[in-house]
Amino acid sequence: MPPTPTTRLTTGSDAPADQPSAPTARTLIGVIFALTAVLLVMLCAFALPSVNGGPHHVPLGLTGPQQATQPLQNGLDRDAWDVTVYPNPQALQTAVKQREVVGGLALGTGGLTVYTASAAGQQTSAAINALGTAMAARQQSKATVQDLVPFPADDPRGAGFTATAFPMLIGGILPAIALLRLFPGHANLRRRLAGVTLFALVAGAAVAAVLQYGFGSLHGTYWLTALGLSLGMAALSIPFLALESLLGFAGLGVGAAVMMLLGNPLSGLAGPYWLPTGWATLGQLLPPGASGSLVRALAFFDGTGAGRPVLTLAAWALAGLLAILIADRRTARGPQPETTSVAAI
Template identity: 45%
Template sequence: MAPTAPRSAWPRVGAIVLLLTALLSLIMIAFAWPATRSSVHDIPIAVAGPPAATAQVAQQLQAKRPGAFDVTVVDGTAAAEKLILDRDVYGAIDVSSGRPQLIIATAASPAVAQALQQVAQALGGAEPAVPVRDLVPLPADDQRGAGLAAGALPLVLGGIAAAGILTTLVIGVARRIAGALAFSVTGALSLTAILQFWLGSIEGSYWLNAGAVALGIAATALTILGLESLLGAAGLGLGAASMMLLGNPLSGLSSAPEMLPSGWGTLGQYLPPGAAGSLLRSTAFFDGHAAAPHVWVLAGWVALGLVLAALAAVRTARRPAVVEPAAELVTV
């Protein structure tokens, strides 16, 4: 009678089921919680005009939407427009002419632009609709900004896939790093071409946009490669899970970092997906304004990945070599 194949114990099966349930719940929380809890809070906007009028508008905003806006008061339309173009604020309520008008930048965030229009109309009360001027609109081919918002996931997956495939198929830390850097360039050129020339979701300099995407892919891929070099498979899983379950849903690309639950939007901007998305928005629509902080964040992640890989290489070099015992000569 043939021997019975070994079977897993039932407690082990139960433990695995519970682990999978916890993992699925974590994925649901990571993706659904930021989306369902998005709201307008601490959105930077400007109010332009004479002191008496701007003070009245600021009071109305606080009364109607407490804590929703972080108001900067300026003395005229030009100053408000400069703040918008420099990405210091998302829009402005301009009362310089006596009657309110709203200045928005849909390219900065369609969700915030829509929220500002609703608030401005509420401020107008029973009067005719408040005029709206879009200072930085989205491209005509993608007026909802869907392509840029959806681009966050391929950017993350590209970095994760690069790290996973390179660690599986390429031997040698230096060669893996070289492969990740090369893929960051080629992948960015391809992804940016699709977004800009096919989908029409972004504008601006193709090369600057590709550079922003390349830096984002490199930050993700090299960080995961560095973790894998130092911690093995656990590092690979930790890096991939962090980028996918934290970085992607907290990137703020589909709404705005300020619309995510308090504190989480800020955290998302310090992770590669959020920093890369904000950097791409700056290069594509705002001539690179406010790009520097995001460049530094991504460069920091690239440097971290390289440092982790270097530490792993040093640790490997210090390990004593295993000496094979010399074969004994056997005489007949």
């Protein structure tokens, strides 16, 4: 008779080697705490700038008799307002239009005139208006408000402009991811670089056309605004490609997270002086904030104040190009992978 097969009980250690092991309870707890930490970081990144929002070293102009301006200057919060005194209302108006100050108060015998520039920041302009109204009430007079640099009549609150930060950020991330999928590998590195550059030019022109001619949110020279938007997108997508070339998809993920969690909430499109000073400075050094400042300068102030954001964005783009060249040379000098012929197999 043939031998009877014996039944053998297997334990977890006897399972096939190719069967994946189930995550342990320790792994589950670690994942839960890691996800909670990410959620808290996102909460702080988006909520803290709003919670601590308010006037922070806002450049404010004053003009009028010294016996009226001096007590007001002494009574203002120095952490909130940086005051400059001008000889007459005309000089103050010029200073607002040239972005030396974002608004001002003109004190005179006929009452008080409040000069604002809502295109420089809606919240800051509202704070200056409230300051002037309160001062006029104490003097039992009336405040007259003149918005010297307003948003266009079709979008008087600047909603279209302030909403551009997130689309511009996505416009920097998506083309990098799409081109990495379509043209993977070191051999397609230059093709990806050409692709993101072309996308930035086309997308910048399209976004500027929609904002200016579709929504009526911008005015100024269309092509300059379009080039500003294109430079902002290139300053995001080229460094993303560089991070992927150096560190793989992990580098792309880290770069996207930094721009999402810091660049977007600190962009200052509603007015950089409404953020705490250190946060505002950091936001203007990142591509989303620099892009917003550049578009604001080109679309509303005839290019005044565009120099610094142009240099910031160009530095990001050039740093990305340099990193891509480093990755290109490092890969070219590396050991070539061995090829095995089909016949040998």
